[in-house]
Amino acid sequence: MSRPADNRAQFRPDDHPNDSFLLTTVVGSYPKPKWLNRADDLVDDADSKFDEENLQEAHDDAARVITHEHERCGLDTVVDGEVRRNEMVEYFAERIDGYEFNGPVKVWGHNYFDKPSVSSEVAYDEPWLVDEFEFTNNVASKPVKVPITGPYTLGNWAFNEAYDTEEELVYELAELVNIEIERLVDAGAQYIQIDEPALATTPDDHAIVGEALDRIVSGIDEDVRIGLHVCYGDYSRIYPELNDYPVDEVDLELCNGNYEQIEVFTDPEFVPDLALGVVDVHTAEVEPVDEIKENIKQGLKVVPPERLTISPDCGLKLLPRDVAYGKMENMVEATRQVEAELDSGEIDLEEPVPTAD
Known part of the structure; x- marks a missing residue:
């Protein structure tokens, strides 16, 4: 087994309009319908008749809505918007034996995070995401991507009270993530994204992340696409080391920094596929199609x-x-236009792509 593997053709739609194909997707989370937030509050209200069964129905309805919304805008691979998840560490910590919660921790300003503690040896019990995937897969007409928080972030963003080192905890968690991915693959999942935002804030631990990824992908067939998402940071501190990671695709947050770091990935040659952020999730403005097209072309430098x-x-x-x-609708339209321009020769891949201003 070797990665990166050539496994992206399975996500190309049969009716794709262009010869060129740039795979379109989302990282994961999406705004929840306001009524779902109300439903989450009601189930915790002792005076409400709204119970867990009602909440399950509300989550199912929201997952249908967001999945269809992703399909309507034309994405090639879809996610349910993570509508059943509250927070990317908390959701999994509630499902992993060995974690406990002792109240919120202030992280910045007036923002609090319900940071868990690892109080005993972690263990795998019930599947974490299999039901979520199976529901979304039955709803969707497009391939479904499954984002899962990676073991480094699950360990780094918790208080470690049970293991001698954080590294030991991370490797144990990687074994659990491997079990979960095996369950997802058995259920039909073909596109898994490992989210490791903590790597951008502690890049000196890139070797620990690499070893954890080795454990995660052990025994996973090459046909299953494995992606890694790393949030914004100083990528020069983890490149070219990430070229050695056993993943098919690395997803990077570069639009937010106006592509100032794009040159980092041009020497030495970038080994995995590149998943390029082309719209900024930190601004509440919808970028025009022409602007997104220029952003897409930045990826062609790599x-x-x-x-x-x-x-x-x-x-x-x-x-x-x-x-x-x-943002998604314009992103898909910009992608299809770039594909058509590649087909017609309007985009010359031999010519250097202008650097972002």
């Missing part, structure tokens, strides 16, 4: 079209829902 995936910079959940949809 990889050829057949190895370029197009996505937002990160999760969209903090945006107004109409803005999030507008």
Whole structure:
């Protein structure tokens, strides 16, 4: 088994309009319908008749809505918007034996995070995401991507009270993530994204992440596409080391920094496929198609079209829902236009792509 593997053709639609194909996707999270937030509150209200069964129905309805919204804007691979998840560490910590919660921790300003503690040895019990995937896969007419928080972030963003070192905890968690991915693959998942935002804030631990990824992909067939999402940071501190990671695709948040770091990935040659953020999730403005097209072309400085995936910079959940949809819709339209220009020769891959201002 070796990665990166040539496994992206399975996501090309049969009716794709162009010879060129740039895979379009989203990182994961999406604005929840306001009524779903109300439903989450009601189930915790002792005076409410709204129970867990009602909440399950509400989550199912929201997953249908967001999955269809992703399909309507033309994405090649879709996610349910992570509508069942509260927070990317908390959701999994609630499902992993060995974690406990002792109250929120202040992280910045007036923002609090319900940071868990690892109080005993971690262990795998019930599947974490299999039901979520199976539901979304039954709803969707497009391939479904499954984002899962990686073991480094699950360990780094928790208090470690049970292991001698954080590294030991991360490797144990990697074994659990491997079990979960095996379960997802058995259920039919073909596109898995490992989210490791903590790597951008502690880049000196890139070797630990690499070893954890080795454990995660052990035994996973090459036909299953494995992606890694790393949030914004000083990427020069983890490149070219990430070329050695056993993944098919690396998703980077570069639009937010106006592509100032794009040259980092041109020497030495970028080994995995590149998933390039082309719309900024930190601004509540919908970028015009022409602007997004120029952003897409930045990715062609790093990889050829057949190895370029197009996505937002990160999760969209903090945006107004109409803005999030507008960004995706324009992103897909820009991608299809770039494909057509590649087909016609309007984009010369031999000519250098202008650097962002």
